[in-house]
Amino acid sequence: MSDKKKQIIDAATKSFSLFGYKATTMDQVAKMAKVGKGTIYTFFKSKEELLEDIVSSVISEIKREADAAIDHRLPFNENVQRALQRIFTFRKEHELTIKLLQEVRDIGTPAVRDVMKRLDREMIAYIREKIEEAMAKGEVRSCDSELMAFLMFKMYIALNIDWGKEHEPLSQQKIAELFDLYLLKGLSP
Amino acid sequence: MSDKKKQIIDAATKSFSLFGYKATTMDQVAKMAKVGKGTIYTFFKSKEELLEDIVSSVISEIKREADAAIDHRLPFNENVQRALQRIFTFRKEHELTIKLLQEVRDIGTPAVRDVMKRLDREMIAYIREKIEEAMAKGEVRSCDSELMAFLMFKMYIALNIDWGKEHEPLSQQKIAELFDLYLLKGLSP
DNA sequence: AAAATGACTAAATGGACAAATTGGTCAACG
DNA sequence: CGTTGACCAATTTGTCCATTTAGTCATTTT
Numbered sequence: 001m002s003d004k005k006k007q008i009i010d011a012a013t014k015s016f017s018l019f020g021y022k023a024t025t026m027d028q029v030a031k032m033a034k035v036g037k038g039t040i041y042t043f044f045k046s047k048e049e050l051l052e053d054i055v056s057s058v059i060s061e062i063k064r065e066a067d068a069a070i071d072h073r074l075p076f077n078e079n080v081q082r083a084l085q086r087i088f089t090f091r092k093e094h095e096l097t098i099k100l101l102q103e104v105r106d107i108g109t110p111a112v113r114d115v116m117k118r119l120d121r122e123m124i125a126y127i128r129e130k131i132e133e134a135m136a137k138g139e140v141r142s143c144d145s146e147l148m149a150f151l152m153f154k155m156y157i158a159l160n161i162d163w164g165k166e167h168e169p170l171s172q173q174k175i176a177e178l179f180d181l182y183l184l185k186g187l188s189p
Numbered sequence: 190m191s192d193k194k195k196q197i198i199d200a201a202t203k204s205f206s207l208f209g210y211k212a213t214t215m216d217q218v219a220k221m222a223k224v225g226k227g228t229i230y231t232f233f234k235s236k237e238e239l240l241e242d243i244v245s246s247v248i249s250e251i252k253r254e255a256d257a258a259i260d261h262r263l264p265f266n267e268n269v270q271r272a273l274q275r276i277f278t279f280r281k282e283h284e285l286t287i288k289l290l291q292e293v294r295d296i297g298t299p300a301v302r303d304v305m306k307r308l309d310r311e312m313i314a315y316i317r318e319k320i321e322e323a324m325a326k327g328e329v330r331s332c333d334s335e336l337m338a339f340l341m342f343k344m345y346i347a348l349n350i351d352w353g354k355e356h357e358p359l360s361q362q363k364i365a366e367l368f369d370l371y372l373l374k375g376l377s378p
Numbered sequence: 379a380a381a382a383t384g385a386c387t388a389a390a391t392g393g394a395c396a397a398a399t400t401g402g403t404c405a406a407c408g
Numbered sequence: 409c410g411t412t413g414a415c416c417a418a419t420t421t422g423t424c425c426a427t428t429t430a431g432t433c434a435t436t437t438t
Binding site: 379383384387388389391393394396397398399401402406 | 409410411412413414415416417418419420421422423424425426427428429430431432433434435436437438
């Protein structure tokens with residue numbers, strides 16, 4: 001990748017993280033990246049595509065991190081939980097995802113909504129892969145992997161994020177227990 | 190309840206259902222109810238309280254309907270599903286709840302957000318009661334009933350509402366199966 | 379020639395101000 | 409005493425106009 005493209009991506013990432021997508025101007029990105037504004041448009045056809053590219057990188061990074069959390073000697077239920085935990089820890093701790101999610105909640109910028117929806121879909125697709133691998137190995141019984149991944153994702157959000165809004169947040173340990181008891185029990189072969 | 194109060198409640202319910210909370214004016218309600226505007230304020234201290242009272246009635250109505258769906262000769266898992274099904278069918282089919290939920294999504298009117306949050310909390314409390322009754326009878330193993338009710342509620346939303354946004358909606362039968370397999374299995378004594 | 383640039387444009391946004399609307403009150407009424 | 413609608417303060421809406429912004433492209437730089 002060219003030097004200038006990297007500078008642009010770095011600058012935009014920093015600005016999106018700091019001010020959000022809407023409040024970031026292309027002039028600002030150009031200045032921070034120390035390039036002319038026109039240069040940005042030789043690499044990206046619009047502001048929206050710039051965001052999409054950056055979020056694609058984030059998605060790859062999250063998948064890499066989730067993969068790193070997986071230990072193939074451990075059973076499926078343990079691994080899927082480790083992966084989910086990493087995914088949501090990332091979302092909660094990385095400035096860019098924090099800022100973008102906040103922007104969706106507070107302003108509802110359509111471009112950001114779309115891109116965060118894609119992030120969700122990709123995370124579900126990732127979990128789905130893991131389920132299918134486990135199914136192939138006979139670690140879990142056969143099931144609709146898309147639906148199962150969707151359910152795991154939603155349940156994790158419920159436990160990890162939603163519950164904490166009106167109650168004392170659950171420990172990772174407690175979440176793991178519940179996950180095991182209620183969701184994974186039904187999956188055992 | 191006085192005649193005039195009923196007229197006011199009926200008019201407001203109709204107007205909220207038709208135009209939403211924000212787009213309903215107190216003058217309009219007064220006119221529809223064929224009373225002076227001041228009369229409204231002898232029964233309700235504000236527009237918000239009028240909404241709250243109406244939603245309280247809706248909550249009671251939903252609970253009554255859910256209760257009617259329960260058959261004490263059937264096992265817990267069957268009954269809890271029947272109740273949940275009724276609850277969400279109500280939300281999807283009644284003009285008032287449809288309009289108010291739409292208003293929260295599209296405009297985010299704070300008063301409506303608050304009142305719909307309360308509706309959710311009350312539904313969870315209702316499910317919680319059913320769980321505790323079942324626990325007392327030994328139909329399900331002992332557990333944190335609040336947490337369990339919360340999980341059931343969230344899972345039902347995921348299956349009944351969220352899944353359908355990006356996939357072919359699930360049949361009630363399929364939802365029941367999944368519910369049984371994944372959530373209720375972990376609850377069996 | 380290819381890559382980079384920033385002045386430029388059309389469109390969107392925001393601010394300031396007036397006009398209209400609305401939730402809530404209360405003196406008067408029957 | 410229950411009811412009312414004219415009235416008020418406050419918010420919302422409509423309307424300018426100035427500013428800002430995403431995106432383009434003729435020109436410059438390499």
